[in-house]
Amino acid sequence: MTVTALEAAAHGWGIIGHEHALERLRRALASQQVRHAYLFTGPDQIGKTLLAQRFAQALLCMGGPDPRQAPLNPCQRCLACRKVLHGNHPDVHVVARPPDKQFILIDQIRALQSEAARHALEGRYKIFLILGAHEMNSQAANCLLKTLEEPEPGVVLLLTAPERGLLLPTILSRVQHIPLHLLSTAQIRQALESYWEVEPAEAELIAALASGRMGWAVRAVEDEQLLVERREQLELLARLPGQGRAERFAIAQRLSGEPERLRQLLELWLLWWRDVLLMASGGQDLIVNVDMRELLQKQTALLGAAGARHMIYAILRTLEALDQNVNPRAALEVLMLDLPLLSRV
Numbered sequence: 001m002t003v004t005a006l007e008a009a010a011h012g013w014g015i016i017g018h019e020h021a022l023e024r025l026r027r028a029l030a031s032q033q034v035r036h037a038y039l040f041t042g043p044d045q046i047g048k049t050l051l052a053q054r055f056a057q058a059l060l061c062m063g064g065p066d067p068r069q070a071p072l073n074p075c076q077r078c079l080a081c082r083k084v085l086h087g088n089h090p091d092v093h094v095v096a097r098p099p100d101k102q103f104i105l106i107d108q109i110r111a112l113q114s115e116a117a118r119h120a121l122e123g124r125y126k127i128f129l130i131l132g133a134h135e136m137n138s139q140a141a142n143c144l145l146k147t148l149e150e151p152e153p154g155v156v157l158l159l160t161a162p163e164r165g166l167l168l169p170t171i172l173s174r175v176q177h178i179p180l181h182l183l184s185t186a187q188i189r190q191a192l193e194s195y196w197e198v199e200p201a202e203a204e205l206i207a208a209l210a211s212g213r214m215g216w217a218v219r220a221v222e223d224e225q226l227l228v229e230r231r232e233q234l235e236l237l238a239r240l241p242g243q244g245r246a247e248r249f250a251i252a253q254r255l256s257g258e259p260e261r262l263r264q265l266l267e268l269w270l271l272w273w274r275d276v277l278l279m280a281s282g283g284q285d286l287i288v289n290v291d292m293r294e295l296l297q298k299q300t301a302l303l304g305a306a307g308a309r310h311m312i313y314a315i316l317r318t319l320e321a322l323d324q325n326v327n328p329r330a331a332l333e334v335l336m337l338d339l340p341l342l343s344r345v
Contacts, residue, residue, distance in 0.1 A: 012073045013054045015047060016191040016214050017183040024178060025055050026072050034059065034070070034125075035176040036151035039133070039159045039167070042180030045215030051180065052129055052158040056092055057084045059156060060123040070124060080123060091123040096131040103137035104130070109144050116147060116155045126155045133159035134166035141168050148174040182212025196221050208288050211271065230268060231292070237269050238295055241302070241340050248336035256329035263322065266315055272296075273311040280305035307340050314338035 015022060021040075028034050038055070040048040057074035061081050064071025074081050083089035095112055097104045112128055120126045130136075136144065147157070148171060157175075164172055164179075189207035191214065192198040198206065198221055209230070210217040220226045240248060255262060275287040279300040289296060300308075314335055321331040 012076045013051075013058075014076075015051055015054060016195075017187050018047060018051065018180050021051060021178045021180055024176075025051075025058070029058055029070050029072050032069060034156060036155060037148055037157040037159065037175040038178055039161065039164060039172070039175040040178045040180060041161050041164050043162060043182065043213060045213040045219070046180050046182065047214055048160040048180055049129075049131060050215070051178075052131075052160060053084060055158060056089075056127045056129065056156075057081045059125050059127060060084060060089065060091065068124075089123070090121040091125065092127045092129070094129045094131060097135040104132070104135050104140050105137065106139040106143050109136070109140045109147075113143070113147055116152045120154055124154065126152075128155070128157050130157060130159045132161065133171075134161040134163075141171060145170055145174075183214055184212070185210075188212070188214055188217050192217060192221060205291055208290055211288065233265060233268055234272055234289065234292060235295070237272055238299055240336070245337075248339065249333055252329060252332035252336050256327075256332050259328055262328055262332075263319065266319055266322075270312060270315045270319075273308045273315065276300050276303060277305055277308035277312065280308060303340060311339070 013022060038052075040052050042048050054074055057076070057080070058072070059070050061071050061074045061078055063075030063078040063081065076082075076085075080089065084092055087094070093112065093115055095104060095108050112130075116126060116128065118126070130144075145168070147155075151157075159167075159175060161167060164177055185207045188210050189200075189203045192203040192206060193200060196218070206217050206220045206227075209220065209227075236251070240251070243251070255265065271288050275289050275296050276299050278284065278286050279296055280303075284293075287293070287296065303311075318331050318335045321334075322328060
């Protein structure tokens, strides 16, 4: 039977939506045919890491009817489930790009291989979460391929990436692909009201802003500053057309000093210009930034559909440049020059 979002949450997975992915994982658990490697793909903050963690809990959970077999659902109460949740289970290891590095390095994969050769200490499996597997450099990816080709018994690799196409075809052919898709606004709104007890008006706003990403919605509920910063960033964007070149370049310099947040900021700006384009085209009912309608109307009157379309393409070019490792400050300065120059906005 297909696991619904509500059943999944009640059964201990704590996952909203993604019913097809949950069904496939539970089917593997039920048949005791767990693959040696899984790849979870989907946009940022959609729940890839959470689902991989929950699957690790289920694989190691000791709260089922038969302690020799992984249950269909993690109980969230046994010592193994709690250890996985808190990141201190001796049989669960996380591999990710170091904050001061550009890639996941071959030494990290070699350490994984060395650890994988050892027996599990407490659980049925030895599990490795490779978060952002697309960030492996070529040497690391080719090194991992050896583990995928000749997996150690009882070892399960759980990889995450935005898209499957970002990984080597030889890796893709050796993993079970579990794609995650954006949720509907209604799913997110209902979850916020039911599980986080958010007031309907606030839930509607956050669900719209989340753009299908449950992880972002939860962050917005738990960190009120997120919505405050979002408003400040959009008000800054709305002022930019009235700024001179020197002011724009100063802003580019400041923003380029926060590379980890830069992509999120540009995606936020992209949504803003999408809303301007929608308003200029008669699609007011489809806008995301519903709480800033007055400012959107002002921008629409000043720039129109052509200006919004121009800025959407400019931001997409900037994101592409960042993907190609163009210097962030240089990419932002080009974007600032692409902005329309108006008298005070």
